[in-house]
Amino acid sequence: MTAAADTMIVTPQDAQKYEEKEFGFWLYLMSDAIIFACLFATYLVMVGNAAGGPTGKELFSLERAAAETALLLFSSTTFGVAAVALSQGDRSKVLLWLAITFALGAGFIFLEFGEFAGMIAEGAGPDRSGFLSAFFTLVGTHGLHVSVGLLWILVMIGQVLFKGLTAPVASRVMRLGLFWHFLDIIWVVIFSVVYLPGLL
Amino acid sequence: MDAISGIPVERTLKPYLIGIVLALILTAIPFGIVAFGAMERQTALIVIAVFAVIQILVHLHFFLHIDFRSTPRENLIALAFACVLIFIMVGGSLWIMFDLYHRMMV
Amino acid sequence: MDFFGRLTIDSLPFYSAIAASGAGVTVLGALSVAGVITYFGAWRLVLFDWVSSIDHKKIGIMYVMVALVMLMRGFIDAAMMRSQQAIAYNNEGYLPPDHFDQIFSSHGTIMIFFMAMPFLSGLINLIMPQQIGSRDVAFPFMNSISLWLTTAGAGLVLISLVIGKFSTAGWTGYPPYSGSQFTPGVGVDYWLWAVLISGIGSTMSGINFLVTIVKCRAPGMTMFRLPLFTWTVFVTSILMIFAFPALTVACGALMLDRTLGFHFFTNEAGGNMMNYINLFWLWGHPEVYILILPAFGVFSEVVAVFSQKRLFGYISLVLATMAIGILSFTVWLHHFFTMGSSARVNSFFGTMTTIIAVPTGVKVFDWLLTMYRGRIIFKPPMLYTLGFLVTFVIGGLSGVLLALPPIDYLMHNTTFLIAHFHNMIIPGVLFGYLAGYMFWFPKAFGFKLNEWWGAASFWCWIIGFYLAFMPLYVLGLLGMPRRMEHYEIAAWQPHLIVAAIGAFIIFLGIVCLGVQLVVSIRDRNQALDLTGDPWNGRSLEWATSSPAAPYNFAVVPQVQSIDAWWDMKARGVAYQRPAEYEDIAIPKNTFIGAVIGGAGFVFGFAMVWYIWWLAILSLAVIFVAIVIRASDDDTDYVMPASEVKKIEDARFAQLAKAPKNEMADDPGFAGEPMPEPST
Numbered sequence: 001m002t003a004a005a006d007t008m009i010v011t012p013q014d015a016q017k018y019e020e021k022e023f024g025f026w027l028y029l030m031s032d033a034i035i036f037a038c039l040f041a042t043y044l045v046m047v048g049n050a051a052g053g054p055t056g057k058e059l060f061s062l063e064r065a066a067a068e069t070a071l072l073l074f075s076s077t078t079f080g081v082a083a084v085a086l087s088q089g090d091r092s093k094v095l096l097w098l099a100i101t102f103a104l105g106a107g108f109i110f111l112e113f114g115e116f117a118g119m120i121a122e123g124a125g126p127d128r129s130g131f132l133s134a135f136f137t138l139v140g141t142h143g144l145h146v147s148v149g150l151l152w153i154l155v156m157i158g159q160v161l162f163k164g165l166t167a168p169v170a171s172r173v174m175r176l177g178l179f180w181h182f183l184d185i186i187w188v189v190i191f192s193v194v195y196l197p198g199l200l
Numbered sequence: 201m202d203a204i205s206g207i208p209v210e211r212t213l214k215p216y217l218i219g220i221v222l223a224l225i226l227t228a229i230p231f232g233i234v235a236f237g238a239m240e241r242q243t244a245l246i247v248i249a250v251f252a253v254i255q256i257l258v259h260l261h262f263f264l265h266i267d268f269r270s271t272p273r274e275n276l277i278a279l280a281f282a283c284v285l286i287f288i289m290v291g292g293s294l295w296i297m298f299d300l301y302h303r304m305m306v
Numbered sequence: 307m308d309f310f311g312r313l314t315i316d317s318l319p320f321y322s323a324i325a326a327s328g329a330g331v332t333v334l335g336a337l338s339v340a341g342v343i344t345y346f347g348a349w350r351l352v353l354f355d356w357v358s359s360i361d362h363k364k365i366g367i368m369y370v371m372v373a374l375v376m377l378m379r380g381f382i383d384a385a386m387m388r389s390q391q392a393i394a395y396n397n398e399g400y401l402p403p404d405h406f407d408q409i410f411s412s413h414g415t416i417m418i419f420f421m422a423m424p425f426l427s428g429l430i431n432l433i434m435p436q437q438i439g440s441r442d443v444a445f446p447f448m449n450s451i452s453l454w455l456t457t458a459g460a461g462l463v464l465i466s467l468v469i470g471k472f473s474t475a476g477w478t479g480y481p482p483y484s485g486s487q488f489t490p491g492v493g494v495d496y497w498l499w500a501v502l503i504s505g506i507g508s509t510m511s512g513i514n515f516l517v518t519i520v521k522c523r524a525p526g527m528t529m530f531r532l533p534l535f536t537w538t539v540f541v542t543s544i545l546m547i548f549a550f551p552a553l554t555v556a557c558g559a560l561m562l563d564r565t566l567g568f569h570f571f572t573n574e575a576g577g578n579m580m581n582y583i584n585l586f587w588l589w590g591h592p593e594v595y596i597l598i599l600p601a602f603g604v605f606s607e608v609v610a611v612f613s614q615k616r617l618f619g620y621i622s623l624v625l626a627t628m629a630i631g632i633l634s635f636t637v638w639l640h641h642f643f644t645m646g647s648s649a650r651v652n653s654f655f656g657t658m659t660t661i662i663a664v665p666t667g668v669k670v671f672d673w674l675l676t677m678y679r680g681r682i683i684f685k686p687p688m689l690y691t692l693g694f695l696v697t698f699v700i701g702g703l704s705g706v707l708l709a710l711p712p713i714d715y716l717m718h719n720t721t722f723l724i725a726h727f728h729n730m731i732i733p734g735v736l737f738g739y740l741a742g743y744m745f746w747f748p749k750a751f752g753f754k755l756n757e758w759w760g761a762a763s764f765w766c767w768i769i770g771f772y773l774a775f776m777p778l779y780v781l782g783l784l785g786m787p788r789r790m791e792h793y794e795i796a797a798w799q800p801h802l803i804v805a806a807i808g809a810f811i812i813f814l815g816i817v818c819l820g821v822q823l824v825v826s827i828r829d830r831n832q833a834l835d836l837t838g839d840p841w842n843g844r845s846l847e848w849a850t851s852s853p854a855a856p857y858n859f860a861v862v863p864q865v866q867s868i869d870a871w872w873d874m875k876a877r878g879v880a881y882q883r884p885a886e887y888e889d890i891a892i893p894k895n896t897f898i899g900a901v902i903g904g905a906g907f908v909f910g911f912a913m914v915w916y917i918w919w920l921a922i923l924s925l926a927v928i929f930v931a932i933v934i935r936a937s938d939d940d941t942d943y944v945m946p947a948s949e950v951k952k953i954e955d956a957r958f959a960q961l962a963k964a965p966k967n968e969m970a971d972d973p974g975f976a977g978e979p980m981p982e983p984s985t
Contacts, residue, residue: 034551049576080216130576133568192252
């Protein structure tokens with residue numbers, strides 16, 4: 001244990017408080033899972049409703065989906081490295097690996113933004129057909145969550161910089177980790193339900 | 201203090217490294233099937249689905265550190281309940297909507 | 307770029323006298339509230355003691371205030387509909403169709419989202435933490451966000467009377483009618499944003515209540531020693547967390563269709579409007595159980611206390627509640643049997659719907675058996691409970707009828723359906739929350755409500771209910787559809803006139819509630835609750851003072867049994883004075899929750915009127931507010947033990963002056979809690 005870890009010593013009442021926050025956040029993730037489940041169900045109902053317009057086969061790119069998957073998957077791992085650094089009380093390592101996670105996540109958003117912009121430019125935007133509305137909303141909602149996660153990473157980088165690795169900061173980083181890993185799980189379902197079947 | 205209580209415990213990189221290796225394999229194979237058109241569509245879909253489920257379990261265990269020992273019971277129950285509800289809501293919706301489709305659109 | 311989006315001077319309601327008077331009443335109401343506060347010099351009190359409070363008891367009271375205000379607004383809608391339909395045989399009546407459509411849409415929206423939901427959230431907030439021996443909910447700050455987001459939604463519905471119009475698509479907003487092709491304009495958008503914004507608040511409340519019950523119980527308060535009200539809150543919270551996401555998706559998708567031209571539910575380009583109905587009712591059915599379960603919880607508490615007897619069948623009540631909870635996710639198609647599913651699908655959901663009636667039946671028997679051989683005290687909460695037991699069963703029976711698809715094909719969207727669900731909601735939900743309001747009022751404010759006016763309100767409500775809704779069953783069987791602005795069948799009119807009379811008597815019931823409140827405040831010093839236990843209660847909320855101290859319990863109680871407070875009284879350990887007190891951490895007040903709610907209101911308004919810069923600005927305010935709060939590690943203040951002692955000493959001084967048992971003078975009093983005889 002390094003000296004910095006001393007700031008993370010918690011009283012039993014505070015430990016109880018952090019347990020409550022973690023459980024509450026877990027419940028929020030479960031409600032989010034239901035939102036995505038409903039979006040997936042809607043997508044499956046509407047995947048055939050291309051209304052004579054472009055289908056997934058014509059629009060999706062296996063290479064880009066693979067790149068997005070790799071970025072997100074590695075970002076989950078780099079967040080894990082940051083979590084290990086947090087448990088060791090290593091402040092600069094936490095900052096470094098949060099920043100790397102941010103970069104990978106930003107890369108994901110950059111690719112996805114390019115994908116959406118390209119589709120819209122060629123007339124395959126969400127207002128073209130029911131299929132595309134469902135696609136943009138499902139994948140876009142995930143992208144929106146990732147974007148919020150990126151903002152949250154920035155806020156946590158700020159808190160680690162200005163407050164150090166205190167117990168409340170650590171607790172927030174761990175909840176961010178739950179959020180980030182959860183989003184990677186949703187992405188696994190997205191490529192398994194949207195991109196891969198669409199390209200078969 | 202346990203691994204998921206929001207308070208950091210001494211952790212190692214091991215689960216994350218195992219996790220990413222498994223996840224990469226479980227991702228590469230379905231992508232490969234699509235890239236090389238190696239199977240019939242029906243079979244491919246089943247393989248993709250199975251690998252997705254396994255990869256979700258990999259993420260849950262190696263990244264989220266969920267197991268039957270250290271994860272608080274209420275978290276596991278909430279997860280199980282969410283899975284049951286997702287099955288009912290998605291399964292029920294698909295049953296209803298495809299039944300309607302067959303009655304009206306075909 | 308339009309600075310005001312699509313908002314113009316024509317959005318003001320000067321195109322019709324009725325719209326202008328509705329707007330006038332709303333504006334007048336808001337000004338009167340501000341005027342009264344100014345008259346009493348109470349702005350500091352209102353802002354610094356209430357708006358910025360994150361104490362669950364105060365939040366609970368504010369929720370109930372929202373509910374009661376919106377009850378009046380929603381009732382005015384009902385009165386207008388009843389009077390219109392009573393006269394509109396072969397003539398246009400006084401409400402043009404567009405107006406009538408807005409009224410039935412706002413009536414349902416208000417009653418479900420902005421009367422019933424806040425009412426139950428308020429009672430739960432006030433009482434549940436005290437029932438489990440906790441000092442607050444798990445997330446007091448998020449509690450405040452929930453309150454102010456709900457209020458923001460209510461605000462959007464209210465302001466639609468003044469600027470713009472409300473939706474004409476019903477409280478359910480079915481596309482394609484509610485899509486932009488058939489109903490352009492702001493009405494449906496007001497509805498969507500009110501529902502979406504308050505829905506976020508409800509989801510947060512579900513999470514808050516569930517974590518509180520799971521993690522914040524006093525030592526010895528195991529799950530199977532929880533009072534029944536808390537058990538129903540537990541299951542209700544699960545429903546809130548898992549059902550509201552479906553509403554978010556349904557309404558979110560409709561919003562995308564309307565605002566950005568998506569094709570989820572449009573007629574063309576691959577839309578599937580049946581999916582909206584599927585998603586909406588995936589939420590909608592659990593929602594009605596969200597509404598009713600806490601009311602069942604209230605009835606469980608009231609029936610035991612006012613039969614002066616332990617609640618019968620605790621385990622069966624708990625299991626029935628859990629069964630209702632899980633089954634509520636398996637019946638949703640019964641809201642659209644007639645949409646065209648095959649017999650296999652319809653009969654599955656019809657069967658599940660019939661099954662879900664069973665656990666409620668178990669509860670009714672448990673309540674009846676609690677009363678059996680009890681010594682009943684007919685105070686207003688008990689009157690409402692008795693009225694519920696008789697009347698709700700009728701509604702349940704009509705529900706079992708409707709559960710059969712072939713019968714539903716005849717009855718769907720007739721007034722038979724209207725009668726059925728009002729027969730569940732009024733005697734079930736509303737009577738339950740009115741009973742809870744009268745039962746727990748002393749706990750909130752320290753004095754009891756006037757009982758004569760309470761009984762009068764009950765009799766007006768129940769007689770008014772039967773007169774207003776039984777004719778609707780008959781009308782449905784005669785073939786009258788719902789939501790009719792005028793009609794040409796003479797045979798319908800007498801029933802509608804009776805129904806209008808019933809609505810008038812309900813109006814008298816609401817007047818009685820108002821008079822009850824005024825009279826009770828005037829006479830409060832004659833009806834003080836000095837012990838904190840005015841009804842010789844059984845559960846822990848009666849152990850605190852009335853009103854409870856900010857920290858609820860100076861010393862966290864040690865629970866040893868079901869009916870924890872009754873048990874403590876019986877063992878002689880109630881009102882024990884501790885040797886010393888400890889410092890207690892209490893959450894500090896903060897305006898950030900109200901700021902987020904206010905910004906939520908502005909965001910909804912901006913999205914309705916396409917004022918994009920304002921929408922982005924309000925989202926930014928919300929984001930900054932959250933980051934500020936999330937960076938604040940010093941959110942509690944510590945009340946020193948000396949101050950706790952002062953508060954507690956004052957309480958014990960008051961106890962010394964109080965009768966030992968506030969029910970002892972009641973003619974029906976059955977006796978003090980005695981220790982269980984050793985067997």
